[in-house]
Amino acid sequence: MTKELKVAMLGFGSAGKAFAKLLMDKHGEILDKYKCDVKVVAIATNSKGSMVDEDGIDLELAISDVKNLNHFDKKRKGYSNLNSIEIAEKVNYDVIMELTPLKIFTGQPAIDHIKAALNRKKHAITANKGPIAWAYEELRDLAKRQNSLFYYETTVMDGTPVFNLVDETLDLCKVTEVNGILNSTTNFILEEIAKGKAYDDVIVEGKERGFIEADPAMDIEGWDAAAKTAVLLNVLMGANITPVDIERKGIEDITAEQIEYANKRGNIIKLICHGSIKNGKVIGKVEPKEISQDDIYSNIKGTSSIVTITTDLMRDLTIVEHDPEIEQTAYGVFSDLLRVIRFNKIIEY
Amino acid sequence: MTKELKVAMLGFGSAGKAFAKLLMDKHGEILDKYKCDVKVVAIATNSKGSMVDEDGIDLELAISDVKNLNHFDKKRKGYSNLNSIEIAEKVNYDVIMELTPLKIFTGQPAIDHIKAALNRKKHAITANKGPIAWAYEELRDLAKRQNSLFYYETTVMDGTPVFNLVDETLDLCKVTEVNGILNSTTNFILEEIAKGKAYDDVIVEGKERGFIEADPAMDIEGWDAAAKTAVLLNVLMGANITPVDIERKGIEDITAEQIEYANKRGNIIKLICHGSIKNGKVIGKVEPKEISQDDIYSNIKGTSSIVTITTDLMRDLTIVEHDPEIEQTAYGVFSDLLRVIRFNKIIEY
Numbered sequence A, B: 001m002t003k004e005l006k007v008a009m010l011g012f013g014s015a016g017k018a019f020a021k022l023l024m025d026k027h028g029e030i031l032d033k034y035k036c037d038v039k040v041v042a043i044a045t046n047s048k049g050s051m052v053d054e055d056g057i058d059l060e061l062a063i064s065d066v067k068n069l070n071h072f073d074k075k076r077k078g079y080s081n082l083n084s085i086e087i088a089e090k091v092n093y094d095v096i097m098e099l100t101p102l103k104i105f106t107g108q109p110a111i112d113h114i115k116a117a118l119n120r121k122k123h124a125i126t127a128n129k130g131p132i133a134w135a136y137e138e139l140r141d142l143a144k145r146q147n148s149l150f151y152y153e154t155t156v157m158d159g160t161p162v163f164n165l166v167d168e169t170l171d172l173c174k175v176t177e178v179n180g181i182l183n184s185t186t187n188f189i190l191e192e193i194a195k196g197k198a199y200d201d202v203i204v205e206g207k208e209r210g211f212i213e214a215d216p217a218m219d220i221e222g223w224d225a226a227a228k229t230a231v232l233l234n235v236l237m238g239a240n241i242t243p244v245d246i247e248r249k250g251i252e253d254i255t256a257e258q259i260e261y262a263n264k265r266g267n268i269i270k271l272i273c274h275g276s277i278k279n280g281k282v283i284g285k286v287e288p289k290e291i292s293q294d295d296i297y298s299n300i301k302g303t304s305s306i307v308t309i310t311t312d313l314m315r316d317l318t319i320v321e322h323d324p325e326i327e328q329t330a331y332g333v334f335s336d337l338l339r340v341i342r343f344n345k346i347i348e349y
Helices: A014-034 A059-069 A084-090 A110-119 A130-145 A163-169 A184-194 A199-209 A223-237 A256-264 A326-348 B014-034 B059-069 B084-090 B110-119 B130-145 B163-169 B184-194 B199-209 B223-237 B256-264 B326-348
Strands: A003-010 A036-044 A050-052 A095-098 A123-126 A175-181 A267-278 A281-292 A305-311 A315-321 B003-010 B036-044 B050-052 B095-098 B123-126 B175-181 B267-278 B281-292 B305-311 B315-321
Touching: A003 A014, A003 A084, A003 A110, A003 A326, A014 A036, A014 A059, A014 A326, A036 A084, A036 A326, A050 A084, A084 A110, A095 A110, A095 A326, A110 A123, A110 A130, A123 A130, A123 A326, A130 A223, A163 A223, A163 B163, A175 A223, A184 A199, A184 A256, A184 A267, A223 A267, A223 A281, A256 A267, B003 B014, B003 B084, B003 B110, B003 B326, B014 B036, B014 B059, B014 B326, B036 B084, B036 B326, B050 B084, B084 B110, B095 B110, B095 B326, B110 B123, B110 B130, B123 B130, B123 B326, B130 B223, B163 B223, B175 B223, B184 B199, B184 B256, B184 B267, B223 B267, B223 B281, B256 B267
Parallel strands: A003 A036, A003 A095, A095 A123, B003 B036, B003 B095, B095 B123
Antiparallel strands: A036 A050, A175 A267, A175 A305, A267 A281, A305 A315, A315 B315, B036 B050, B175 B267, B175 B305, B267 B281, B305 B315
16 A cells, blocks of 8 residues: 655755655655655745645746746745744654755754654654754654654765665674765865965865855865764764864865975875774864875865775775765755655554 | 574685674674574584584584684584585574685585575575576575575675665665776785786785685686676676676786886776676676776775775765775674574564
């Protein structure tokens, strides 16, 4: 018998729209494989209105309305003025999907969205790393108490399976260390400076090419990397820390001379995320480091990223994501949704 | 309530003994986490006798007997003259673990061992890649008909999750291409020649250091890489091919001059495994290729290995195993065993 799964999306930016497209594309396959009819019953945005329709929102129309009107069509069936927290609290859904923009120093209002869902015994999926960087244990424990599922694969390396890899394939392994290159803006800047370009020119060019955000401070000062490090250490090592607990050094003081000097010795400077255990406590660090050209870390370019997970039983295991696009982010939340569907199927069975 | 799981091990070489040690080490944890009491009820060897004991073999004694006597102790309770196929056919076990040496051109007798187990509706785990390279579809279909589980994570990259990664974390993704460096002997030889050493000296030194087998022809001519490629393509791409179907070129004709010439252009020669789809058919290839020093593949050294799996939804995803030891091989079959245990738990539940 076919079951229905109702999804409420909070946020409808590029990742949300890419997810909607992927869902339309794969709706039939999910129905075939899992006998599950996935419906998006709510979409909340901050400035474009909201949509709520228990029969399922026409995602094609939703995408084209936003494209054509830069707003949901107020005349469309299901148009709503509910905001994101109202949707989380009031709409009848099974899974909430948190896709709102990151607030790096608080994790809010995404944390409240997820709490609202879990308090109602709904499942939660987040692509927003704020909640995992700031409130992981609280949300995880709440989900457990409520018998809800809570997934967040996309928060580090988009759809690349990092958390699922450890969860599903490294059973009984204890994570003892984590390393990675996880911020593409700093990766891009360091590479361009190494080519001999001036810092300011690199910033201007990077903004033009879409590699650097309007305000790059969060990337350059290492805050984005620190948030990702906090996420990794909270989930994989039970650290219970926040981004401000990460020992953090950005690339703002790295000079062209330093890069050149490192280069002469066969090294390349990269912003490295690191976590390990010292005196029984998990500590996290973000800092520029010299990497030998013989090391695969030296070959992680542009928007590619890399994570190495060290465990007692499998030692070092490295996973690389190559030049991700928004479709890979969409696959991340999509794969979390498939986990929810598989879990529901097991319960039935 | 605690459940019992009876394991029959075929083969007790270095991987078998490392698995036995890991199992002893983790027996209590498995009991706690899964309420499952794992017992090894049979161990078959070709030249050291066999052990069969439904109450569970004392693995510590089995290891020390083989160490001290180079044979199981004939006076020990449970000593048996049954051979591997007799054990597969007659002993009362739940899971067979195929750990016998690879016969690269037939996959036998490992295929028959696994068939014997599946025909009796037992589960099967293989670390031996022969059965997957030569008879994957037949064994998979047989397992399905018998409602048996059939796992083979260790056959490529030891315990590194390659098949489980695709199975458990890339749901609904279609694999369109596979690439990798999967043979450490050729990797070692090419590196040493690049350092200016003579081919024959490299072989002698490699044998002394344990990097090269007594008869290195299977590695040098690319047969080992072809078998691994066949395994990857059979499992991930439904190729239904064998090692002889792989277009294969070894490193036997690579000269120091070629390596040097490649080097001058910033390239390194590696033996690359490749699979893709041409005219609707999966084709496999093993050949030495020039890799740019900017590519992470150029930095896969010695016994490390790398696989890149290309899918429609997640594009390229790369996984690296660093300098594995026999403990990582043991973890591969151990993790397959945990999957069997988890599956049994779901069934109960």
